Amino acid sequence: MKQLAGSCVIVGMGRSICKRGDPEKKTPLQLMVEAAGLAMKEAGINRTQIGAVFTGRMPRTYCSLQYNQAVLNELKIVPTFSSEVTSHGAGALGTIEMAVLAVQSGMIDYALCVCGEASPLWIEMVEGSANWEGDLQFEAPYGATTPSLYAQCAQRYMHEYGITPEQLAKVCVENRLWALDHPQAAMHKRGPISIDDVLNSKMIASPMRMLECATWFPGGIGSAAIVTRANLAKASPVKPTYIAGFGQCSTHEWIGERMGFWGVEPVTDGPNLVRTGASVAAKQAYAMSGFNPKDVDIVQTSAPFSFLNVLILEELGFCGVGEGGRFVESGGVDYDGGLPFNTTGGYLSFGQSGQGLYLLKEVMDQIKGCPEGRPVPGVEVGLVHGHGGPNACHSVMLVTGEPLN
């Protein structure tokens, strides 16, 4: 695995946003092909040079099977290697992982990775969510909602480790502060929130309250990246971002059936709702890169609930198992002086837009010193965590601005 560390780079990143209320309402396919165009332009390559196309899973509002085909058709790219990468939200970073393997093998030189979603522009989001994450046979008939599926893990997490509602609320408060600085964040103009605000917000699915649940990004985001080998990046017009390490781990499909699996990491000794594939993915990413959590200067996660943000900090190795609550409570991810964590505002305050590479973009922008929101000084190593399903699939990626030795 170590031969992959820093072997590949991102030489182009594109993002296209359409917000609710914009004069033109765009589809996810529009946003994705726009982002792809921007990424190719930044990389200084044209469509004939693209050898592989990887898309995330099809957007909910542009349901077309084999979505990668719709994208390459629109872009008039003729790849020799192409796939939709569908491990729920972890598939977004999964596209980059596939791209690294494809270009590093020498089969192709440039891969285009593209993801996007625009659901809030086109459909009522509250209804009809659980069918993407729940078991239609054994969960949906009971009236399960997406928050109630995640809440199964939250309840156990609090029960097993004595994590308090106040500790979970703290992460929401800190996320919000970052969002106030980020012009694209859903909660950019909504002002700060307090722990009391979180604890007094409406109960959604116990123990998760309104301000502990992801907000939808108020629009759509398409994002795209061009991946190539580091030695080819010498010709690149922009400073490349090095892919230092990555890992992925998927543990189940439906939360109820998850309980029947153990004997392999992360669940070696019996039923468990509180450990996730993120720890396995992180170990792999650290091992590949040679970095450890102490080397990491900035972290983005796609965790859609307060408890999962705290739990993921444990899984990524920033504190011990069961220590997440105390870590956050004692300032571990404070906006001032803590580990820079969810510097866009995260899923709770920037908003969730299906799946995408926009969190990776934030890390790349911070490394290059040109973020849209509050700059974090001296970022050398960044970590991005992509997640999907009810805690089912996890990707972890480490990137740097300089080549690895």
Next chain:
Amino acid sequence: MEMSDWAKGLPLRAGENFLGLYQPSPETAEYWEGVTRHEFLIKRCRSCAKLHHPRRILCSACGEPGMDWVRASGRGTVYSFSEIHRTTGIFSPATPYVVGIVALEEGVHIFTRFLPEEGAADKDNSSIRIGSAVSVEFQVLEQGMLLPVFRVGGE
């Protein structure tokens, strides 16, 4: 239950949104037949006797595919739960209701609806806690389907 039925399924809706089809698939058809008889069935590996969720096709212990259906005691404890306060469509009037995972005596876990102890005040779900002893009942829930549910205490 005819095998040819399962691909048709029962349409699940939340308001105007079509959620998909409830599908008693061939490998679980006997579970749902058991439900119609008010019997709560789980699977048992024919090779190593490990007990499994009714969905299981391959034994996670020995890897073999053969499964028999056995009747579970219907007793267990609350492993985890969530009280739903906000939802849409036909489930809305039932809020707050509790969904969760029951740990069956037999060591199998399954998603379910939890009901408070008999005699609890309306909408008072406070008797449902992690570790509460529960036992199975069969009820027609909001979608009009007969389902196994678990009540605190019971029997």
